[in-house]
Amino acid sequence: MDQGHLLNVIIAGLTSGAIYGLLAVSYNVIFATTGILNFAQGEFLMIGTVVGAFLVVTHGWAMLPAVVATIALALLVGALSERLAVRPALSKGPNAFGWVLSTLGLSLVLRSGGALLTGNDIKAFPTIFGEGRWSIGAAFITPTQVSIILLLVVVGGGLWWMYGHTTIGHAFSAIAQDRDAAALRGIPVSTLGMASFAIGASVAAIAGFMAAPLTSAYPTIGLLFALKGFIAAALGGIPDIRGAIVGGLLLGLIESFGVDIFGAGYKDAIVFAALILVLMVRPQGIFGQHSARRI
Amino acid sequence: MESYTTYGRSRWSKAWWLIPAGLLLLGPEAIARVVTTIAGIVTFPITGEIGVEVNRYEIFNTELLMVYMIAAVGVNLIALPGLLSIGQAAFFGLGAYTVAITTVDHGWNFWLALAAGAVLSALVSVVLAVPALRLGMFTLAMVTLGYGIVFQSMALQLIDLTHGGQGIQGVAMPDAFADLESYYWLLAIVLGLTVALSVTVLRSPMGRQLKAVGSAPVAAESIGIHAKRGKLASFAAAGFLAGLAGGLYAPLIGFVSPESFTVDLSILLLLMVLLGGAGTIVGPLLGAVLLFRIPIEVNRVTDDPGNTSLLVYGIVLLLSVYLFPRGIMSLWWWVAARIRSRRASAVRAERARADIAQVVPAVETTGEGLRVSGVAKTLGGVKAVQEVTLTVAPGTVHALIGPNGAGKTTLLNIISGYVDADKGTVEINGKVLPQATSARARRGLSRTFQVPQLFDDQSCLENILVALDTRRRRSVLSYALRFPTALREERSQGDTAMSLLTAVGLSEHADVAASSLPPGERRLLEVARVVATRPSFVLMDEPAAGLNSAEIEELKEIILVLRGRGIGVLLVEHHMELVLEVSDDVTVVEFGKVISHGDPEHIRNDPKVIAAYLGEPAGAVPSVAARPSDQEPA
Numbered sequence: 054m055d056q057g058h059l060l061n062v063i064i065a066g067l068t069s070g071a072i073y074g075l076l077a078v079s080y081n082v083i084f085a086t087t088g089i090l091n092f093a094q095g096e097f098l099m100i101g102t103v104v105g106a107f108l109v110v111t112h113g114w115a116m117l118p119a120v121v122a123t124i125a126l127a128l129l130v131g132a133l134s135e136r137l138a139v140r141p142a143l144s145k146g147p148n149a150f151g152w153v154l155s156t157l158g159l160s161l162v163l164r165s166g167g168a169l170l171t172g173n174d175i176k177a178f179p180t181i182f183g184e185g186r187w188s189i190g191a192a193f194i195t196p197t198q199v200s201i202i203l204l205l206v207v208v209g210g211g212l213w214w215m216y217g218h219t220t221i222g223h224a225f226s227a228i229a230q231d232r233d234a235a236a237l238r239g240i241p242v243s244t245l246g247m248a249s250f251a252i253g254a255s256v257a258a259i260a261g262f263m264a265a266p267l268t269s270a271y272p273t274i275g276l277l278f279a280l281k282g283f284i285a286a287a288l289g290g291i292p293d294i295r296g297a298i299v300g301g302l303l304l305g306l307i308e309s310f311g312v313d314i315f316g317a318g319y320k321d322a323i324v325f326a327a328l329i330l331v332l333m334v335r336p337q338g339i340f341g342q343h344s345a346r347r348i
Numbered sequence: 349m350e351s352y353t354t355y356g357r358s359r360w361s362k363a364w365w366l367i368p369a370g371l372l373l374l375g376p377e378a379i380a381r382v383v384t385t386i387a388g389i390v391t392f393p394i395t396g397e398i399g400v401e402v403n404r405y406e407i408f409n410t411e412l413l414m415v416y417m418i419a420a421v422g423v424n425l426i427a428l429p430g431l432l433s434i435g436q437a438a439f440f441g442l443g444a445y446t447v448a449i450t451t452v453d454h455g456w457n458f459w460l461a462l463a464a465g466a467v468l469s470a471l472v473s474v475v476l477a478v479p480a481l482r483l484g485m486f487t488l489a490m491v492t493l494g495y496g497i498v499f500q501s502m503a504l505q506l507i508d509l510t511h512g513g514q515g516i517q518g519v520a521m522p523d524a525f526a527d528l529e530s531y532y533w534l535l536a537i538v539l540g541l542t543v544a545l546s547v548t549v550l551r552s553p554m555g556r557q558l559k560a561v562g563s564a565p566v567a568a569e570s571i572g573i574h575a576k577r578g579k580l581a582s583f584a585a586a587g588f589l590a591g592l593a594g595g596l597y598a599p600l601i602g603f604v605s606p607e608s609f610t611v612d613l614s615i616l617l618l619l620m621v622l623l624g625g626a627g628t629i630v631g632p633l634l635g636a637v638l639l640f641r642i643p644i645e646v647n648r649v650t651d652d653p654g655n656t657s658l659l660v661y662g663i664v665l666l667l668s669v670y671l672f673p674r675g676i677m678s679l680w681w682w683v684a685a686r687i688r689s690r691r692a693s694a695v696r697a698e699r700a701r702a703d704i705a706q707v708v709p710a711v712e713t714t715g716e717g718l719r720v721s722g723v724a725k726t727l728g729g730v731k732a733v734q735e736v737t738l739t740v741a742p743g744t745v746h747a748l749i750g751p752n753g754a755g756k757t758t759l760l761n762i763i764s765g766y767v768d769a770d771k772g773t774v775e776i777n778g779k780v781l782p783q784a785t786s787a788r789a790r791r792g793l794s795r796t797f798q799v800p801q802l803f804d805d806q807s808c809l810e811n812i813l814v815a816l817d818t819r820r821r822r823s824v825l826s827y828a829l830r831f832p833t834a835l836r837e838e839r840s841q842g843d844t845a846m847s848l849l850t851a852v853g854l855s856e857h858a859d860v861a862a863s864s865l866p867p868g869e870r871r872l873l874e875v876a877r878v879v880a881t882r883p884s885f886v887l888m889d890e891p892a893a894g895l896n897s898a899e900i901e902e903l904k905e906i907i908l909v910l911r912g913r914g915i916g917v918l919l920v921e922h923h924m925e926l927v928l929e930v931s932d933d934v935t936v937v938e939f940g941k942v943i944s945h946g947d948p949e950h951i952r953n954d955p956k957v958i959a960a961y962l963g964e965p966a967g968a969v970p971s972v973a974a975r976p977s978d979q980e981p982a
Contacts, residue, residue: 090486142669151673153432153489154622157615158665165658173655272655276611280497283490318505325494332479332487 057191062313063306064189068198068267070305071205075260076282077289077297078209083253085229085292087139087246089152093160095279096167097254099272100127101261103167106176106270116181123262124255131254134159135247160275168272178265197266204263208256209298216294225249229292257282277321281308284328290341299339368630369540376532377402380410386634387641395645407528408600413640414535415597420620420632421546422589425582427626428555429575430562431485433583435476435492436590436617438499439469441609443594448516448604449509458522462595469591470584477583481576496611503606515605519598535596542589547629549585552827553817558582559627560803560814567801570764571881572789572818590617612658616640619661623668625675627805634676639664705909707847711792711884713742713914715777718793718885723762723772725755732758734940735772740885740916740933745907747919747927749951750937751960756920757798759937760887763918764788764795776885790818792884796891800874804863808854808873811862812845815880845880852876853902868899875906885916892923904930928952936960 076098083091101123108119138159142151182196216222227235228242236242261274268274285304289296304324311323331338371382380402388398400406419440426433446465450456456464472495480491503510510516521527525534549555560568561575568575598604616639624635642664643657650656672678718740725733733755740746748756761767763774765785774781781788803811820841826834849855852872857865865873871891878886888907892900900923907930910917921927927934927948934951936944938960944951951957 090490138666138669142673150427150432150622150626151669154619154665154673155669157619158662158669161615161658161662162666163662165655165662168655169652169659277497280490280493284494287487287490318501321494321501322498325498328491328494329476329479332482332491336479336482336487 055191060189060192062309064192064194064198066306066309067302068201068305069308070285070302071202072260072264072278072301073281073285073304074205074298074301075208076257076278077286077301078205078212078294079253079256079260080282080286081292081294081297082212082225082249082256086225086242086249087135087143088232089139089143089156090283090291091134091139091250091253092153092156092279093134093138093163094253094257094282095275095277096160096163097127097131097257097275098261098264098278098282099164099167099275100130100254101258101263102178102265102268102270102274103171103272104258105262105265106178107171110176110178110270111171120259120262123258127255127258128251130163131251132247134254135250139250140243140246160279164272164275171270171272173272175269175271177269180266181263197263201260201263201267204260205298205301208259209294212252212256213294213298221245281324284324287328287338288331290338293338293340296338296340303339368633369543372536372540376407376410376529379532380406383410383413383637383641384645386637387645390638391642391645395649404528407532409640409644411528411532411535411600412597413636414532414539415593415600416617416620416640417633417636418539418542418596419590419593420617420636421542422586422593423617423621424546424626424628424632425549425558425589426586427621428550428558428562429579429582430565431579431583432489432618433492433586434489434611434614434618435494435496435499436586437609437611437613438492438496439473439587439590440594440597440613440617441499441503441604441606442469442472443591444598444604444608445503445510445516445594446591447595447598448519451520452516452518458520458599462592465595466588466591469594470588473583473587474580477580481579493611493614496609496614500606500609500611503609510606513606515603517603519602519604521599531600535600538592538596542592543629543633546632548827550627550629553813553820554578554581554827556806556810556814557817559806562627563803563805564801566766567797567803568814569785570789570795570797570801571815571877572786573814574784574786616661619665623665623675625677628675628677631675631677638676705912707844707851708879708909708913708915709882711742711882711914715742717741717744717777717916718763718918719773719775719778720759720763721773721775723759723769723774725758725762725767725769727758731940733762733769736937736940736942737772738935738942738945740918742884742916743911743914744932745911745917745919745930746933746935747921747931747948748935748937749921749924749927750943754937755940756937757889758940760795760889760918760920764793764887789881792882793887794878794881794883794885795887796871796874796878796889798889798893800867800870802862802865802870802873802877804861806862807859808849808862808865809842809845809858811873811877812848812880813841815877816841816845819882848876848880849873852906867894868896871895872899872902875903879906879910883915885918886910887918887920889920890922891919892921892926900926 076094079097080090080094083089083094104123104126105119108114108122109116138155139152142155180197182200186193186195216226224235224240224245227238227240228245232242281304285301286297287300288304289298289300304327307327308320308324312320315323371379381399384402384406385399392398419436423433423436443465446468447458447461450461450464451458476491476495477488480488504513521531525531557568557573558578561573561578565575601608620635620639621632622635623639624633625631639661642660643653646657646660647653716739721737723733723736724731736759738746748759750756758767762769765781765783765788768783776791776793781791781793803814806814820837846855846858849858852875854869854873854876857869862870862873871894875891891903895903904926907917907919919927919931931948934946934948935942936951936957943960944954944957946954
């Protein structure tokens, strides 16, 4: 293949990979403090695209107030999700399935809520940073693509820095390592669990908002991204933030090259094959530790 | 929960599930009336009416519901060992497509096609589960979700095989069941057999083991259950049932297309089980009735049926987490427990207290015993265990003591196979043990845990039975067919389990869920479970922690009985009085190294031990005995 084509495939891969990476980051943020993998994670992304389209397209809001309102809503929905759906399930005794029931229920409520609010149709979403494109040799990159990749770098990098260098980050890490011990040392475990849901939801929602010019907005968008975000997280090693970033970009590239070689009809199958392969070769993921079993 | 004191005895109270199964004999109209009434009661606040006119459409709906029930019973088997699938719709679709492609395009016989679809589906289940089971429940859930999405996109993509989005038309019902009325009877037979299979598995030793794997995987392995094999078997069985249901679905609808096998259907099947009550017999069936019918009832009064029913599903689920997180059937247990507690006191008084000595079988005392040689392990840069060598002779108690963080628990974990040693060997009577914990348990090496690991969802009696089950001789099939030999074995196991419970003073709690026991009794139950595995060697990790003085006396008695019956005991304990009273041998470790070894008298006076423990010279019993043993890092 010629160089321009190759570069275009890479740019497309990095762009979708950045969305997967952001979703993987949001999975990990929530998993680290609550110990659950949230089945409704894709719906937080859906909120970003659908509510964004509802404000911008249907009601003609400007981008900036729309994105602020969307993030605010996601923070609220995330925090409420933890408080109303997840915490009661985790507190109801030794039932491994409680949180599955409640996060699946949550995803159905959010998805149907989005559909009832805005309708089932697919809405096109205008570009946020203009229609132009820059040429890199024989290839092109659009401001939308650049903004999505930058978003992953800023949000993922920022969270990684926060986990390593701030008091609240250390508190999150402490909970991730040993929930009970963290609680005994006075870390407000359930408040931080709620905070992590709010952060995770807003990361997914802003990813959805920024990606909307490429993906368009529709209420069932969450499911596929939920799966691919999880695969990216698994690839990188749950719950490592660096792993989520690298895993996302890698998955995007695999998908992009796979589609280029086998055709778009096999897109999902290629991604899925990547997951199975990772599970067979390196089940703990790229950055995952092969954790000693807890007795 | 069900009453467990009736183990193995044929009681009509155990055959109540024949009532729903028998209902199937009433025929399609009656069943349609029953299910619409059940769902109507629930949706009455929304719709204001109960029950509908039973016409052909409702009979068709009822048959569709029966097809989903077959698949839901399979999902229930997956949930038993604590797993989830969000891809059952695709296994269902695999069965449906197999029947459609082979009968329509290739002229196969329906029955052959049905069987082929079910078997193919089971095989694909195994292929997916093998890599996924290396990680936890969520990974399997995501792998099955991925399979579900890929199945749909492949059904669209492989046009030559599947006819793409247009689907395959004209799938016919088999000759003997060629119309809606008679097709009901085929479904009734298959559903009846499926329920019978589910009853058999849930009530069999295998079901108990799967449940144990679900509630405490570590403990399950410690008593010799091969957790992975059980999970794989349940996953394959679920795949088979989903494929079978799909194969029956295709002729009922008459055509198949990719849109019929969505992830939403997978989630629906999963929710039927979780809402009704995972691990129960009736739960999945009841869950299926409600989740299948509720949208149909609600749709009578709404404009946007699809999204409204999703919203209703979601709300039902979120509410169920508050109202009955363990499924609707848990309400029934709650009622049953209230009724039973009123009746039970009279029965209890009859039971004689068994002597612990009579329930512990004697074991061979020839051979060198359990030998640990040159074992070393580095954990996170710390040399947790360094070149430890010790021997537990049969019929002796060997105490392993040392300050917190000395590496005692790590050593125990290496011996029982949870942790791989960097070097060194563990052998019994000169034979090196296999690595897997469950394999070691089957060689007669059993253990208790610092924090007791019980099968919390199961009754105390079942906790013991699960351990006894690993030594059963009768096959699962002989249980399924209720052979007299199998029933006799079940009865005698039940009696043994009961006398073990009696021996540790827990007979009154036989039917009570293990989760409701106070800490001291949890520990005694765990010890009784260890005895039930018929071990030659027992590892005990701080068994006296959290016991009151009467319970410690009981524990001491048990340890001495074990020793008297030829069992070797390796005892990690901080309670010095107990250690010095029961031990034949004591090994003292500090910073992962053996610093002293000898009989209790020698240890008591060894200046190195006194220094390690107290940092000061002391006389008789070291006062560490009084110190509460807190947890040490593994």
